[in-house]
Amino acid sequence: MADKAVGEAAVGRSGGQAVPDPDVRTEPTAQPPDRPTAGALRVVGKALRKVDAVAKVTGATKFADDLALPRMLYCKLLRSPHPHARIVRIETGKAEQLDGVKAVLTGKDFPIPFGILPVSQDEHALCMDKVRFIGDPVAAVAATSEETATAALDLIDVEYELLREIGSPADALAHPEPRIHDYGDTGNLHKLINLEFGDVEEGFAAADVVREDLFFFEGNTHLPMEQHAALADWSADGKVTLWSSTQTPHYVHRALAKVLELPAARIRVIATPNGGGFGGKSDPFSHEIVVAKIAMLTGRPVKITLTREEVFYCHRGRHPTLMWVKTGVTKDGAITGMHFRSLLDGGGYGSYGVASTYYTGALQTVTYQVPRYKFQGARAFTNKPPCGPKRGHGTPQPRFALEVHLDKLAEQLGLDPAEMRLAHLQPPDSLTANYLRVGSMGLGECIRKVTNGAGWKDKFRKLPPGQGVGLACSSYLSGAGLPIYWNHMPHSGVQLKCDRSGGVTVFCGSTDIGQGSDSILAYITAEVLGVDPFDIRVVTADTDLTPVDLGSYSSRVTLMSGNAALQAAERAREIILPHAAKQLDVPAHRLAFADGRVFDVEDPERGMGFAEAVQAAESAVGTVGTVGSYTPPKSAARYRGAGVGPSPAYSYSACVAEVDVDAATGIVRVPKIWVAHDVGRCINAATVIGQVEGSIYMGLGEALMEEMAYRENRHVVHKIPSLLEYKSPTTLEMCDVVTYIVEDPDPNGPYGAKEVGQGPLLPVMPAVANAVYDAIGVRVDEVPITPEKVLKALKKRGKGDEGRVGPTAFPDIPWPEPTRVLPPWEGGDGKAVDQAPTLAGGVREERQH
């Protein structure tokens, strides 16, 4: 594959690249030293400003709600007050008659369904015949003022026939009827998964210790500071433009084309800079489709900005997940087999849920060697706001379970949990039992960094009562190996233009959600062409102007758009090189591109400006423009369900959390966290640190306080959808963070880079839970670890109980027949083993607890 070859040529596992110069370079105008050394990186790895930093600190960045067009209408959505009901009748006449109202739409205006996954096209822009959660949109009004639109909502009369509400997965299991959706694996179970990689029972038989544990991870939400907003404009030549705070303009483009029945070429989607996303703006949303449709109908621009309350209803956040794990280990802590079960509360729609469910079982195998692995996962539909992808997408829940489970196993075996992990790491350049291809693997270094930094050996099980330390590790994808819509096309594309002024413009569909993806394009292009990154113009996230990049999800952007940019820039360099060489009369191989010049490395005085070099090329071959693209390597996995888990590269993190627990109040304080993250290679060290610290912050919130809470008497009513009642860490709760960057370059990453935006969140929750146990000797096997739970556990222990709070049973689930795949070391080829009919072991499995 061409792109892969570029990546390998540029880096290679063995390196050959100089360690990034640690000199602080914060002034964009400062020039790098003027003589390049072979292989030295001049931009990559430096702590530079982001290309949009000045716009952000001056308030100049235009977010979606900052946009306004003449004659703009304001849109409001009427949302269901019922969790589960049939829509009998909607009366919109009075609303339509209100002065200033220009359009009132209902479900019948949107007969075509949509959804992010091809297998879950289960949403309508406005509900057709049924509502599935409190907050489900049933009608839309557009009016000349926001106040009029709001007043008109009150004039819409909706008659509902209430249906039994399904409040929880247990409810969904007990009540297959009424079905929330008329599709899905069975009753109100949306998805059932059963995968087997080797015989786990054989593994348990070979173990010295076999342990089972149950865990629960409460749902939580993204809480981006920017509420979703969208503005649509229709022009009389039949084209629609949508500006939206979306992480995935490409998928919004697809959904609009489908629902509006317009050729995609007539639809332009522009993702405005996202005021925080974290996965919450990754689905195509009702409000985006509604404003586009109203713009088409009225011929006027239409804007909608969701209220904070509505953002809670859009949700798509972390799935509440119940988990059971059984692991066999030998005396030295080597895993002999692992069986993992998860039950996800999906909420009212599919969203990314099928993928989320697979993700709860996918990445258990990439950190420590697991020779035999079995995963069973289920997702239930419930009448609550739909769950979807939040930072870590489906993997923080099982990682919490696994890392606490290992802590318990280590204690049972009398091993140090750090030593136990270090002894059984998944090796680099290896295949896992479920056929994930691990490339570079810096977890060992991460564990050593944080344990040394935290003084682990002097603290673990040695601190005074009430104080404790806990360790946990994790791994995450650098982008999904397969696209959401199966095809052979690139996942990311870049077009690059070099003009005769020396200006360079990079066009890419990638979307900056604050993580710095625009800057990555500039840094990589600057590195290759030797120009100042702040002289590069970056045009992104516009379906009319930029080649497709699938979006800012699954931590894919640095690796994928970075590789595409690298290829486009290398191709531009190749175009320019011979003509510059000819003009300078220097052999092409002796030319370097740096400091805005092209020059002879053996005689740096002999050179020309980058603009002159472009002019030489343009004179000889015409306009200088290139393209680059990236397609991930083919996965080794060939079984059904293997689409979730493969990635070009896996990042690794380790974390030590120190806690103070007040036994009188149950309050857990986290003074400090040490974290090490194997990012492969920093493209910008400062943004890597920023992503790590932000991940620790969000993980701390999930560990201690964040929960998507529903009222106790009715499990379907959101407890108080506000920023005040949804507890998230302020400056007063945030801990100190000591960050270690580990660079184990991966051949698949641009300059070896892997992800950093999501992975470092994962170890925080289990590290805190393990530290709480170290501090006070009780286990809270669910998050968030609230004071109530800590006190409850202490009280139980006071009564002579084991001092544990957490789930006590995993329900019976009608698992399908397993897909059996032999691990690589048992002669498997990545495909499922053909099953003889006699192998049927019954569709229902025995109760485990």
Added chain:
Amino acid sequence: MEVERKLALRHSEGKVSLRAMPESHAQIAFELNGEPCTVGFAPHKTLLEVLREDLGLTGTKHGCELGECGTCTVLLDGQPVLSCLVLGLACDGRRVTTIEGMARGAELHPLQTAFADLGAAQCGYCTPAFLLAAQALLEQNKSPSRNEIKAALAGNLCRCTGYIKIYEAVELAAARMRGEDATAPRESLYGR
């Protein structure tokens, strides 16, 4: 200004009643970012709405419009306030500073420079509010401790940064404003 009276029908226990929409008729004169400003707006509007909608200053953001997140912070007579909880009418004769008024001409305020250099702005949505709250702090306290910075910024939520780069940027700017030749600590940019 065009005065428009709209009538809205409203349901009240099954009956249809009439409700008058507010008139767009209010005017204040105040100092905005160091310059005199007169603006007319609907009297129910908050300072946030007047700034964004009637004056086109969209640098001031909103996250809840309920006084919970701090994202709409501006300075009113030098003190940080939540502009979503202040009526526009209450600002007559007063002094308002928004993010648009923070730079000194073409030159960034030292806080803005430090935020840009350290990556204290990720998505940038809460950034204007943090900058103004920090500016108010530094005007009162030239050498705030880390805890004083935390306390001063405790009313502002940021979901991206974990606040750490923000503290470091405030400390760096404070040092530079005191005339010190300060640079960012190496570990805050490159880790340990």
